[in-house]
Amino acid sequence: MADADNRFIARLKLMTPLGIAELLALERLLQDRREFRAGQDIVKAGDRPDQLHIMLSGWACRYKLLGGGGRQIVALLLPGDPCDLDGVLVGRQDTSVATLTSVIVAVVSRDALLSVGRAHPRLADLLLWLTTLDNALMSERIASMGRRSARERVAHLFCELFVRLSSVGLQTSNAFALPFTQEVIGDTLGLTSVHVNRVLQALRKDGLIDLREHMLTVKDWPGLKAVAGFDPNYLHLSGMRAAPTSQEG
Amino acid sequence: MADADNRFIARLKLMTPLGIAELLALERLLQDRREFRAGQDIVKAGDRPDQLHIMLSGWACRYKLLGGGGRQIVALLLPGDPCDLDGVLVGRQDTSVATLTSVIVAVVSRDALLSVGRAHPRLADLLLWLTTLDNALMSERIASMGRRSARERVAHLFCELFVRLSSVGLQTSNAFALPFTQEVIGDTLGLTSVHVNRVLQALRKDGLIDLREHMLTVKDWPGLKAVAGFDPNYLHLSGMRAAPTSQEG
DNA sequence: CGAAGTGTTGAAGGGTTTCAAGCATAGTGG
DNA sequence: CCACTATGCTTGAAACCCTTCAACACTTCG
Known part of the structure; x- marks a missing residue:
């Protein structure tokens, strides 16, 4: 289970060089996995999540439902993308996440995520960087x-x-x-x-x-x-x- | 002169309780200030910024110029809002920031920002939190x-x-x-x-x-x-x- | 087989833009 | 003090992009 099959780790490595200790911590962090079928909700708006989901394979989307019954997809999620980083960090999810295909995600507890960030500052930087990247995508979408x-x-x-x-x-x-x-x-x-x-x-x-x-x-x-x-x-x-x-x- | 007039610090205090050491570090961080008249660019898209600007008074906006000559404002900036956090963190600014009124900003060097984050983890958390909040605003805008x-x-x-x-x-x-x-x-x-x-x-x-x-x-x-x-x-x-x-x- | 979901096409309608002009206000300089 | 200009707000008419509604073909699936 190297990182060859792990798009998330591969992606982080593209961004900044990672040491052995950091890679090991990452792999340990991403051990728990879960599979969803197409058309399921991974997270629902309003949840108070204590787990982060990271896309490993498949397609998903973050979306909002409006009063009139319309749906607006805020982001399309590919392998390597965190699904609900915002909700985990801020304590309340205000978008839902639905699968578009069958999907495999890594499930990371909030506490584990934060403590790994403490132990490995460079990984904490990457967390911030991922959030910033999300920001950039949404700016362009706007x-x-x-x-x-x-x-x-x-x-x-x-x-x-x-x-x-x-x-x-x-x-x-x-x-x-x-x-x-x-x-x-x-x-x-x-x-x-x-x-x-x-x-x-x-x-x-x-x-x-x-x-x-x-x-x-x-x-x-x-x-x-x-x-x-x-x-x-x-x-x-x-x-x-x-x-x-x-x-x- | 403490944080009574500083909307940024006041805002952070609303989010999480801050200790004396953290408040002192913040005030030292925000000492340098700069004033802009209405209609000026604080930052330009394409810059490789090494300074963060934080709104202390006035109104500004983050915007993109499209090929056809149109302008899309991505965010309206109020006192307490960071102007160009994304650009500073990611190393390249992909939106411009323009003042709408006369504006006073605090100017924080990237290095100072990051080292304060290292010294005071809770302030680093707030940085991440601010980015996440920006994210939430843009989701709703979308x-x-x-x-x-x-x-x-x-x-x-x-x-x-x-x-x-x-x-x-x-x-x-x-x-x-x-x-x-x-x-x-x-x-x-x-x-x-x-x-x-x-x-x-x-x-x-x-x-x-x-x-x-x-x-x-x-x-x-x-x-x-x-x-x-x-x-x-x-x-x-x-x-x-x-x-x-x-x-x- | 029937039902449901998706892609496709047509016609009509509406929300928004575009273009154009007029008006008010503030600032500038003679 | 008065042109004169520039900027922003307002209004009208026409055009257009996109939506809405409706129908049909095709596939998948229970």
């Missing part, structure tokens, strides 16, 4: 929803997912699986599933992507980036306080 | 922009500002100053200033608010909350959950 058209939003989401999947090593070719419905895309971007459908058709017709049976193929990466106005800087993939690396795709 | 109408968004923003101002002791009556233009409201909520204007008139006509010369009066608080679907839980004003590992005495 920018999308406020000032980008539906076409631009969808393109931007695909660009982001493509890069994020690549960054955790789940992406090699120009095609990847989007194992969820068009309604999920709509709930993520503040659109209806009907309009998402039309936008997807337009992007297909323009030769930018192909999306069939939950398989997304990026046929024209520069074109897609241009439509989206995508600049990957906000993903902060270059690591903690590292030099800027302009990735070209 | 929900607003994705699933609420313009009328609901404006009402929700006013509810949020009202409660936030109250929480830092800047709000006592049912009226408060909104020292910025309707375009700022639009850039915050993803609307045009023209439409914001029309929405404001409707809210006025319905007897919910009165807004004249940058002075907002809430005339029907229950009504405004109802329109907004406002639930203040996400602001986490009840304080920080006791952190077992950072209890001292």
Whole structure:
């Protein structure tokens, strides 16, 4: 059970070099695992959580339910992402987390998390860093929803997912699986599933992507980036306080 | 001169009890101050900041500029709010910060910030907590922009500002100053200033608010909350959950 | 087989934007 | 004191993006 199969540890190592002691502490921390089927709630809004869940495989989303019955997805969660860090830190969960596929998570008690942070300051730094990264993703999402058209939003989401999947090593070719419905895309971007459908058709017709049976193929990466106005800087993939690396795709 | 005039320290004290040593360290940390006039940039996107700015008085906003020339305000900053915590922690600023009024900030070097965090774990916890709170605000903003109408968004923003101002002791009556233009409201909520204007008139006509010369009066608080679907839980004003590992005495 | 979920398409309607103009206020300089 | 300018608020009309409602095809699954 090295960290080869652990996207979370792999991701942290990308951010900052970790020593043996830190890696051992991490592996011990992540021992407990739990599996969920698709369409289940891992955490519910209003909970007072004392456990952190960390995605190891599968897809999930953090969401809010509004009074009118609408759902807004606040974040899409990939392997390596903490599900409910905010709720654990602040003591009260104000978003729910639902699985989109079958999912394996590591379950970490709040106390264990904090005491590991005390023992290994660099791991505590990473905790703060993960929260900050979440922040950056949400800032960009706000920018999308406020000032980008539906076409631009969808393109931007695909660009982001493509890069994020690549960054955790789940992406090699120009095609990847989007194992969820068009309604999920709509709930993520503040659109209806009907309009998402039309936008997807337009992007297909323009030769930018192909999306069939939950398989997304990026046929024209520069074109897609241009439509989206995508600049990957906000993903902060270059690591903690590292030099800027302009990735070209 | 102690922390009576310092909204940042006052706010932290609301969240968790602080000892004498911690308060002294905080005051020493916040000694350096700087003043900006209205309409200036405190930080610019792309900077590699080594200083944290903390709002002590006035209004500011964090924003992004999009390719098409549009501006999206990601957060409105009040006294007590850190301006650029994300950028300082992650090493690269991906939002700009602009003043909306004349502003006084405390300027804290990154190194001083981190070393104080090492010396006083509870202050480090508060840093993480502030980041998490920012996160919560942005989640709710995403929900607003994705699933609420313009009328609901404006009402929700006013509810949020009202409660936030109250929480830092800047709000006592049912009226408060909104020292910025309707375009700022639009850039915050993803609307045009023209439409914001029309929405404001409707809210006025319905007897919910009165807004004249940058002075907002809430005339029907229950009504405004109802329109907004406002639930203040996400602001986490009840304080920080006791952190077992950072209890001292 | 029937039911449920998802993708697709069409038509109509509405919320918001865009464009344009007019008005008020404050500041500036002659 | 009066143009003159700049900024922000207000209003109207037209256009547009997106939603809503509805229907149908297709697949999966009990």
